Amino acid sequence: MLVILWVFQVMLLEPFYRVMKNYDIRAACETIEKNLNSDNLVKLLDHYALNRSIDVRIFSQTENEVISTAYNAESYVHSLSAGSINAIYRRAKQTGGVLADTVINESIQLKLNPSRTRLHSTITSTSVKTENLLYAKVVTMPGGSDRMILLSSRVTPVSSTVDTLKVQLICITAITIILSLILAIIISRRISKPIVKTNESAKQLAEGNFDISFEQGKYREVAELAETLNFAAKELSKTEGLRREIISNISHELRTPITMIAGYAEMMRDLPGESTPENLQIIIDEANRLTALVGDILDLSSYQAGTQILSPEHMSLTELLSDITTRYSKLTEQDGYSITFSCAEDIHVYADKLKLSQVVYNLIGNAVNYSPDDRRVEIFQRRIDDCVRVEVTDHGPGIPPDKIRYIWDRFYKVDTTKRAKINGTGLGLSIAKNILILHNARYGVETDQNAGSTFWFELPIEKE
Numbered sequence: 370m371l372v373i374l375w376v377f378q379v380m381l382l383e384p385f386y387r388v389m390k391n392y393d394i395r396a397a398c399e400t401i402e403k404n405l406n407s408d409n410l411v412k413l414l415d416h417y418a419l420n421r422s423i424d425v426r427i428f429s430q431t432e433n434e435v436i437s438t439a440y441n442a443e444s445y446v447h448s449l450s451a452g453s454i455n456a457i458y459r460r461a462k463q464t465g466g467v468l469a470d471t472v473i474n475e476s477i478q479l480k481l482n483p484s485r486t487r488l489h490s491t492i493t494s495t496s497v498k499t500e501n502l503l504y505a506k507v508v509t510m511p512g513g514s515d516r517m518i519l520l521s522s523r524v525t526p527v528s529s530t531v532d533t534l535k536v537q538l539i540c541i542t543a544i545t546i547i548l549s550l551i552l553a554i555i556i557s558r559r560i561s562k563p564i565v566k567t568n569e570s571a572k573q574l575a576e577g578n579f580d581i582s583f584e585q586g587k588y589r590e591v592a593e594l595a596e597t598l599n600f601a602a603k604e605l606s607k608t609e610g611l612r613r614e615i616i617s618n619i620s621h622e623l624r625t626p627i628t629m630i631a632g633y634a635e636m637m638r639d640l641p642g643e644s645t646p647e648n649l650q651i652i653i654d655e656a657n658r659l660t661a662l663v664g665d666i667l668d669l670s671s672y673q674a675g676t677q678i679l680s681p682e683h684m685s686l687t688e689l690l691s692d693i694t695t696r697y698s699k700l701t702e703q704d705g706y707s708i709t710f711s712c713a714e715d716i717h718v719y720a721d722k723l724k725l726s727q728v729v730y731n732l733i734g735n736a737v738n739y740s741p742d743d744r745r746v747e748i749f750q751r752r753i754d755d756c757v758r759v760e761v762t763d764h765g766p767g768i769p770p771d772k773i774r775y776i777w778d779r780f781y782k783v784d785t786t787k788r789a790k791i792n793g794t795g796l797g798l799s800i801a802k803n804i805l806i807l808h809n810a811r812y813g814v815e816t817d818q819n820a821g822s823t824f825w826f827e828l829p830i831e832k833e
Contacts, residue, residue, distance in 0.1 A: 371542050378534045383527050394504045394522050397423050401518055402508050414438040423522045430515040445474050445501040445521040457505050458517050466507040474499045500524040563591045571598065579606035626655035679721040679807055683831060686757060687715045687750060689722065693729050694748055705744050706737060712750035716757045717831045724804045731797035732824050736763035756827045764821040773814060777802045
């Protein structure tokens with residue numbers, strides 16, 4: 370704004386002044402032309418002479434002056450001779466009845482210079498040049514005669530005005546800069562204060578203090594930032610709790626087989642006659658359990674890191690489900706479990722057979738673990754439009770509604786008093802979820818309290 374003021378008030382003041390002068394004299398001529406036969410013509414000319422410093426002379430076609438005004442002692446139009454007026458008339462007629470020109474008028478000013486002794490004085494003359502705007506217009510009257518409106522206005526030098534404006538603008542600029550700096554300091558402190566507090570709180574958050582709260586402040590951007598950081602702190606707190614739970618679960622899962630292996634090995638070493646096949650089998654079983662746990666952890670890590678690559682093939686999903694059901698039935702029939710598979714047709718899909726079988730094994734294993742009372746697990750294959758839906762249903766205690774969102778998480782196990790001791794690492798459903806995501810498959814769970822749960826996934830059917 371200061372630069373604009375400097376440009377318009379100092380650099381462009383004179384051009385603007387000249388433009389406005391030309392506009393005023395042209396507008397005055399048009400108004401006078403419209404009022405040539407008006408009774409108020411004399412008052413109109415007096416108005417322009419007094420308020421606009423525009424001197425006017427109106428001549429008839431015979432070069433006789435009709436009316437004039439002269440409030441300026443150095444009026445240019447009143448200093449013109451008859452020959453000059455006639456020449457202006459001819460030039461205006463040649464240019465279509467209008468003549469606009471800028472005239473430099475030179476006059477001699479006499480100045481009396483008294484002597485020191487006041488006995489003799491000297492007179493000096495000074496040549497003074499003045500710039501005048503001249504505007505002439507020839508108007509044809511209703512009777513056919515011409516009248517010439519002759520106007521002049523002196524162009525006053527604006528250098529003194531520019532100098533005055535410069536001094537004012539210098540003062541205004543200095544005051545404005547000082548006030549702007551003070552205002553900027555006040556505003557910046559008000560804005561930066563909540564940002565500084567947010568920064569300090571963010572440092573505490575980085576140090577692990579997830580209970581920190583960020584003040585929102587009065588500004589929208591700062592409030593939104595504080596709200597986002599509060600949400601991040603809340604989520605990080607959940608993540609930290611999950612991390613501790615995972616470490617606790619891994620430690621527990623690893624400690625049990627290691628303790629069993631170490632205990633039975635020490636017993637077989639220290640006690641005669643304890644090196645029996647039964648004790649060795651326990652050590653082998655616990656070692657296999659430990660191997661399975663480490664394998665599941667490695668598999669889950671590779672899935673989440675995105676390093677697992679699918680090897681899809683054309684396969685019969687119906688045959689795969691039937692084979693897995695048969696194998697699982699032989700392993701669980703001694704415990705009294707009943708695993709059945711139902712389908713209406715043979716359906717083929719394009720998928721990774723090994724990884725898809727791992728999904729089915731994990732879902733059946735989960736159903737077996739959570740069916741301690743009924744001991745019935747049902748597997749269904751259904752066609753839904755262009756997709757096949759696989760459902761694994763148990764008749765266990767079901768999943769509480771507030772726990773459904775967590776069952777696909779790592780190491781999460783539904784805690785219920787209506788189930789037997791749960792075997793497994795708690796990684797099966799999480800691994801199944803990641804495999805299904807790689808296949809772009811839809812998946813989910815439907816549960817009813819005290820009526821069991823149904824885990825399902827859908828794949829597109831391969832068209833022949």
